[in-house]
Amino acid sequence: MTSLLIKEVVHKDKIVDVYIENGFIQQIHEKINKPAGEIMECHGRKAILPAFYNGHTHAAMTLLRGYADDLPLFEWLDDYIWPAEAAFTPKHIEAGARLACLEMIRSGTVFFNDMYWNPPVVIKAATDMGMRICTGPIALDAYESGSRLSQQKDREDFLQEMKSYSDLFIPSLNAHSIYSVLPETLDTIHSILEKYDLYFHIHLSETQKEVEDCLKTHGCRPVEYLDKIGLLTPKTIAAHGIHLTDRERKILERKSVTLVHMPVSNMKLSNGSFDIPAAEKAGLQVILGTDGASSNNCLDMMGEMKTASLLAKHAWEDVTVLPAEKVFHMATRAGAEAFGLHAGVIEVGYLADAILVDLKNPRLVPGYHLVSDMVYSADSSCIDSVICNGRFLMKNKKIEGEEAILEEVAKWKISDSKPHRYKDN
Amino acid sequence: MTSLLIKEVVHKDKIVDVYIENGFIQQIHEKINKPAGEIMECHGRKAILPAFYNGHTHAAMTLLRGYADDLPLFEWLDDYIWPAEAAFTPKHIEAGARLACLEMIRSGTVFFNDMYWNPPVVIKAATDMGMRICTGPIALDAYESGSRLSQQKDREDFLQEMKSYSDLFIPSLNAHSIYSVLPETLDTIHSILEKYDLYFHIHLSETQKEVEDCLKTHGCRPVEYLDKIGLLTPKTIAAHGIHLTDRERKILERKSVTLVHMPVSNMKLSNGSFDIPAAEKAGLQVILGTDGASSNNCLDMMGEMKTASLLAKHAWEDVTVLPAEKVFHMATRAGAEAFGLHAGVIEVGYLADAILVDLKNPRLVPGYHLVSDMVYSADSSCIDSVICNGRFLMKNKKIEGEEAILEEVAKWKISDSKPHRYKDN
Incomplete structure (x- = not known):
């Protein structure tokens, strides 16, 4: 059983705690005091939103x-x-x-x-x-x-x-x-x-x-x-x-x-x-x-x-x-x-797929309407952490094993034929 | 007089050093050994490109x-x-x-x-x-x-x-x-x-x-x-x-x-x-x-x-x-x-306006054609540093005084009338 407690995260314009267990969102409340396998402190600087499919x-x-x-x-x-x-x-x-x-x-x-x-x-x-x-x-x-x-x-x-x-x-x-x-x-x-x-x-x-x-x-x-x-x-x-x-x-x-x-x-x-x-x-x-x-x-x-x-x-x-x-x-x-997934919204009972966005990223400031900002202004620099099935895939911008993947890609990059070149600028 | 030496940076598919003095690009060469007010080591992991206007x-x-x-x-x-x-x-x-x-x-x-x-x-x-x-x-x-x-x-x-x-x-x-x-x-x-x-x-x-x-x-x-x-x-x-x-x-x-x-x-x-x-x-x-x-x-x-x-x-x-x-x-x-600026290209004699992009950002990988990647794939997460007139405006993703600006914006955010709200999702 894995559990994750996200503390002081912005959810629908309020600061709450979110408790995740066994891949599901189990509780969303102003203050949750519960032991958890992992704790993420957000200090009201991050918001939780559904992830993308x-x-x-x-x-x-x-x-x-x-x-x-x-x-x-x-x-x-x-x-x-x-x-x-x-x-x-x-x-x-x-x-x-x-x-x-x-x-x-x-x-x-x-x-x-x-x-x-x-x-x-x-x-x-x-x-x-x-x-x-x-x-x-x-x-x-x-x-x-x-x-x-x-x-x-x-x-x-x-x-x-x-x-x-x-x-x-x-x-x-x-x-x-x-x-x-x-x-x-x-x-x-x-x-x-x-x-x-x-x-x-x-x-x-x-x-x-x-x-x-x-x-x-x-x-x-x-x-x-x-x-x-x-x-x-x-x-x-x-x-x-x-x-x-x-x-x-x-x-x-x-x-x-x-x-x-x-x-x-x-x-x-x-x-x-x-x-x-x-x-x-x-x-x-x-x-x-x-x-x-x-x-x-x-x-x-x-x-x-x-x-x-x-x-x-x-x-x-x-x-x-x-x-x-x-x-x-x-x-x-x-x-x-x-795809039959009970997910895509941050509510109790849904699969714990979520992103944490950095509300201090200038692209999300002043912050009148987070969804509008995500659609019309955000880019990947705004995404701090990504959770899927209750587990971090990226935490504070770090993805485990990233460097090894990039090294592997360099090995398999196509080199036997020349990629298309533009004329010089 | 300010000077800046950028070491081992990718420029047109080669690794070079770039020397900047008094706001201009003074030298681009395989190896530059010169004292400089500031040195930036890129280890071949970053590329230099013109900045945007x-x-x-x-x-x-x-x-x-x-x-x-x-x-x-x-x-x-x-x-x-x-x-x-x-x-x-x-x-x-x-x-x-x-x-x-x-x-x-x-x-x-x-x-x-x-x-x-x-x-x-x-x-x-x-x-x-x-x-x-x-x-x-x-x-x-x-x-x-x-x-x-x-x-x-x-x-x-x-x-x-x-x-x-x-x-x-x-x-x-x-x-x-x-x-x-x-x-x-x-x-x-x-x-x-x-x-x-x-x-x-x-x-x-x-x-x-x-x-x-x-x-x-x-x-x-x-x-x-x-x-x-x-x-x-x-x-x-x-x-x-x-x-x-x-x-x-x-x-x-x-x-x-x-x-x-x-x-x-x-x-x-x-x-x-x-x-x-x-x-x-x-x-x-x-x-x-x-x-x-x-x-x-x-x-x-x-x-x-x-x-x-x-x-x-x-x-x-x-x-x-x-x-x-x-x-x-x-x-x-x-x-x-x-606008009459002798800039917008990384060549000797031009104004030292430039960006350093992170070639290890997955969006720029495998890296067949940097300009195509900048246009069709990059976003701001790829930009590591920004130079204008020979000075860093952003260095390794840090901008001086950013937090203070965001605090000031929070003070002047419009609050006396309600922003437009969408219906709930």
Whole structure:
């Protein structure tokens, strides 16, 4: 049994003590006098807030941060990203995933929903560092003959092994997209999901081309296609969802699908704008994600909150769209609940996932409204400590083992081909 | 004579020593053995880069950060911002300006071009903290009778006193906008500018309404109007410039006017998008600014660089628009040169304005391309030290007097009227 007592911390404009035991918030009170395994004194200088839940990542791609930017799509993929990824070993994936975890913890994130090769390595990286993760094997078998069988083997191994992983792990099956996965594989995935009650994670309607190809191939739009084959459920997490009709939104709402909005990636790759007002009107469940470091290039949910709100105001010419409280909810409680976590809010009975922010950081001063400050002004320099499942992942800005992870990353940095260089300034 | 020797610092992918004397970069070499007033050891773990130049601020409004957000324009101004500002004393302005300086230094900015009431207080705040500033009295006299005379008096006092301020100060005259300043005042300003060779700073074509009103009142568009009265010169700094025609861009280019692009403010206030491709085509001089904390809500040039690039890619559906090197140039060298500063680049003979960034910060790792990482991934947590005019403003994350400034801000925080509250989450 582990316990943690946080003393004199600001919570909803009051100074309180917070007592955490066995991973849950057990008590919030003006003054708690109780022995605890660990005590954190805040002297009223720090506030406690929910941590962030990152709805869509390719964590290991952090190893390619800044490797190639500002290039046309196919030059970017063909000449840089794909050749680099093709050379990845499990060691590369482990180093990239651990670097991603470092960065996410420093910016207050305790959970990510990941889509990448070799999930056991990523699961170990995340849970070793104390983070929650949802992931599983990826299907991407429409391009290479033989990949279907080997990926089916990965899925079978995963189903055998998934129970042996940490309690911080939530299993899923990933399908890259409707255009990159064989229809028979989607059927197989459907059967496994039904049998094992797992999450299902897919890129959906990210580009107009995907929609047009689907209409040509399947005679219907992407959401309709997934619905037909039974892949839309309350455990479906659909990343992007930019090019949707109202009819598709209605289907997604009826099936209680969760959509992941990623404004930074959508802007950086010129993919268009997720339609916030239409999603709200349809009553859709929307959470936030950062996407991978090749299209962002950081995994910072605070940047994502600000950009989400700015883009919505810009795109719909309405300054009242996506106010701070709403986008903060998307990044915290809505993100947790989408994955069945009773978390994302600082209240008794909830999972003890939290951040402590430094109220003396100039970006949070004068301090009229903490949530507005977190969305529109904060950055990772404001985050002092991060707690997940009642344990410190970062305490007073220190993360255990950080230096060793950075040394490992230096070893696995891609060096055999030249990264893209800009002309001199 | 002050001197500073920075040892083993990364500069353009090499480890070098940098020697600074009398405010200038005097030597950059593999190994410098010279006595120096101050020595900074970097052990190859830090890189030296140009600092940022913030092209447009209302620094003291940092005192209203988070005071009111996500509200319709007139409710925001009438019910919150204007009543709060009306109650500002010089003490409020000083506290707000010092808070702004803290925040700017922490995010690597050494200069800002400010428009606000009571410039002597703001000049003192900035230069006391070692920052460069361009500012001067503001004209905003079309709404209140009597204000013209008192503001003329401010200008006269300023012309008397401006020579007594710090060398870090660059004098200007501010006109709020063409619609809020009397035509006869703009003429007076024109005469003063000609006589004293000062910078001129104005909000220009921020909204469509401004353009329409100008067409009605003056029979021409805002740029044409300013051109007619002689207010477009190489020392004119025009903030926003969103609603421009190609003809207006040609005039601005011919007169060598500098435009300040503020993507975050433009998005947050739904004002539209500065047209980067058109500005590039016209050969315009464009720099970056944050605007004030009421419409951003931070004064962070790194956030501004990233948002500028993202917005350009999104708005013009082209991933190659505004690449990292270009936007970094706008925030550094172009910003410095617009104000006549021989700075914004780390080379011998340039002013010693610089930042030291922590290469072990996970956001800058693996480290393929530092400029791309600074634009797309960095935040203020990456900035270890800030140098302006050869002096440390922040050293190893410490700013002298920070705690005292925060205490002063707490005293002058607005409390007599309630800040805008969101409904509970």
